[in-house]
Amino acid sequence: MDEDSTESLWFKNKENAGARDITVGVCYRPPDQGDGADVALYRQIRASRSQTLVLMGDLDICWKDNKARHKKSRKFLECVNDNFILQMAEEPMMRGAMLDIVLTNKEGLVGNVKLKGSLGCSDHEIVEFKTIRAAQKMHSKLTTLDFRRADIGVLRYLHGRVTWEKALEGRGAQESWLVFKDHLPQAQEQCIPRK
Structure with missing residues (x-):
């Protein structure tokens, strides 16, 4: 073999x-x-x-x-x-x-x-x-992100465009998380289709 x-x-x-x-x-x-x-x-x-x-x-x-x-x-x-x-x-x-x-x-x-x-x-x-x-x-009315069809390359590009050091400068962990959490759904909308 x-x-x-x-x-x-x-x-x-x-x-x-x-x-x-x-x-x-x-x-x-x-x-x-x-x-x-x-x-x-x-x-x-x-x-x-x-x-x-x-x-x-x-x-x-x-x-x-x-x-x-x-x-x-x-x-x-x-x-x-x-x-x-x-x-x-x-x-x-x-x-x-x-x-x-x-x-x-x-x-x-x-x-x-x-x-x-x-x-x-x-x-x-x-x-x-x-x-x-x-x-x-079965059909659900609940929509979810379809990660199988996600364009991970575009997601990386969108996250890479942000100057994170500058965006998070002077912020604590909780505040930094909130900034990142606000950015993530915007990027997801562009890269990950819903089903």
């Missing part, structure tokens, strides 16, 4: 009647996977973030309190958090560790996650879950 290749399978679950397609990824990330393969996996995850995503598999991450002891595990958690991905499995699956996980980038899409025993003589559990289509049809 190529050092930069990942053991993953990606497919698109097509629906009818105007429902959104779901990109589904199944990955195996062995404990000794090389850095190049990790980078390739993170690239695949980032590439699918504009789509409705369900990612599952054996990712060799002990998922507890959203923290990791090992550098590689921390990098994976950073990728998950940077791409606004939620972990849906709640029960330990192997000797108290949560290795076989179900991730999604749409709240309310995955539900009823259950362990269903092992298949044959495997030491992994079968994880059963449902994708909930109704969550996609």
